[in-house]
Amino acid sequence: MSNDKILFEELSLPTPILSAITELGFVEPTPIQQQSIPALLAGNDVLGEAQTGTGKTAAFGLPLLARIDENINAPQMLVVCPTRELAIQVAEAITDFAKNIRGINVATVYGGQSYTIQNRDLKRGPQIVVGTPGRMMDHIEKGRLNLDNLKACVLDEADEMLNMGFLDDIEWILDHVPEDTQMAFFSATMPAPIKKITSQFLTDPVHVKIAVEKQAKANITQRAWRVGAIGKTAGLERIAEVVDYDAMIVFVRTRNDTLTLSEHLVSKGFKAAALNGDMQQQDRERIVDQLKNGRIHILIATDVVARGLDVPRISHVINYDLPFDSESYVHRIGRTGRAGREGEAILFASHREMRLLNRLERATEGQITPFDMPDASQLSKHRIEKTKEKLVSVAASPNLEKYAEVLAKFTEETEITTEQLAAAMLYQLQQKLPLFPQADPVDKRGERRGRDGMRNDRGDRRGREGGRERRNSGDFATYKFAVGRAQGVKPSDIVGAIANEVRINSREIGNIKLFDNHCHVELPKSLPGQGFEKLKNVTIRRHKINPSLVEGASHSSGYDSENRGKRPPRKRERFNDDRSMKTFKKKSNKPRREERSVPTFN
Secondary structure, three states: OOOOOOOHHHOOOOHHHHHHHHHOOOOOOOHHHHHHHHHHHOOOOEEEEOOOOOOHHHHHHHHHHOOOOOOOOOOOEEEEOOOHHHHHHHHHHHHHHOOOOOOOOEEEEOOOOOHHHHHHHHHOOOOEEEEOHHHHHHHHHOOOOOOOOOOEEEEOOHHHHHHOOOHHHHHHHHHOOOOOOEEEEEEOOOOHHHHHHHHHHOOOOEEEEOOOOHHHHOOEEEEEEEOOOOHHHHHHHHHHHHOOOOEEEEEOOOHHHHHHHHHHHHHOOOOEEEEOOOOOHHHHHHHHHHHHHOOOOEEEEOHHHHOOOOOOOEEEEEEOOOOOOHHHHHHHHOOOOOOOOOEEEEEEEOOOHHHHHHHHHHHHOOOEEEOOOOOHHHHHHHHHHHHHHHHHHHHOOOOOHHHHHHHHHHHHHHOOOHHHHHHHHHHHHOOOOOOOOOOOOOOOOOOOOOHHHOOOOOOOOOOOEOOEOOOOHHHEEEEEEOOOHHHOOOHHHHHHHHHHHOOOOHHHOOOEEEOOOOEEEEEEOOOOOOHHHHHOOOEEOOEEOOOEEOOOOOOOOOOOOOOOOOOOOOOEEEOOOOOOEEEOOOOOOOOOHHHHOOOOOO
């Protein structure tokens, strides 16, 4: 087929379908649509290879809709998807394409939704069924999903189903599909197992392979922040507060992290929510709807549940944790900058992870530029400006006379000037978000750097201990927190929680000793303000820390868990039981697996 631009009306689609896509604003088909639609309309099997976000749903949905007989109330088109979110999205899109065809019904079947709802929908005889492999197999096996009238079967995101371990399920479903069914496989990549089932179940397929267009990638600006001394959580807060965005997705690695991070952001006043695989399906659908409707602005999610999520409001993607492979990174940033919209992707990388950026650039055929995190002075200017805007808006209210009288009475009774009272009110107003936040800790790592200050960071560590400047041991007091390794706590969690909640510089935190169910943390003897009272309200990984002062603790030779690069000292320790003296073997200086894992990209 020619590469010249054509219009949908030139693709021989039925009039009801053309009118529907015209109403939806579709004018020119994408490359995958230009080549797939004629092949599927001609009755050929199709093997489509194209990246996410290139319009594959319309590429198979529009031509296969043309084969549906709306007078037959039985499944005629089957679409198998790897995730519930993608199945819902595909079903919604096909419903929109078929809105001008009377009698067409679309049903979705996926795990997590009530069988009652799905059984009812299948009894109505939908012509199109979209779902995930496991639930689809269940309905076929129980006789609720009859494939006798099936005309077309589609595998969407076939490589992702392979990655998620659905290969056997896919083969089982395809074995139950009638032999004369038209087949269409769509995948971002074409690994060997996909090629195998292609040769087994497709007949002389038309292979449509679309290269990623540079113009589409140019809509996404990729940036990287080398995580500084303020830590990831504080960095995310600053982006959420200062950067101009409509909505953002923040990608983390674990389901527990989605909850921990979203709860933290909510406690800071941000409209955030978690999305993970442990949630009930109705809750997940509700959260996605809230994101679409603008009731929440920040979604904290894992890779799998966000696969296929297409919300126009998403202007930013934050890679809070780097993915384990470059393909996942491509899918992540593909949640923004879709359908011609502009987007920005920001990744958080430690100094060790910065060397991996070249591989991500090759995978996306783009450039990752440095992201300058707003510093404390910029944060101060932003908050002052926002406070001014709020006060100016309130000052325009016509109902301030009584308050002005109260203010005048205050000045008369206390002999305090109006300016002093206004300053006192402003001070009270900014307690949660200080107008003058503490200066950022100096990050002395990476004084000699490579390209754009983003590579080869070998900070001068002379005169420092494990990257942290040590203070006199007499300046510290040791506190016991009721969290430890059993709760999945790491030193970075402790530093971040204390620095954010107690408002002290992370450099003022001393040694951290992790035990199974508690930890010892060195903090300044004179905590700022109501420091100890604030400590009582701190939670780390959703656990209250219940701080208490450790009397008579030594601060001179403890092993600093935060400084894992140091060799811990040999020591003798006296026990109160029959083991009067025991010599301890030297501990390994290797970090625990969860703390030293660095993602690799294939």
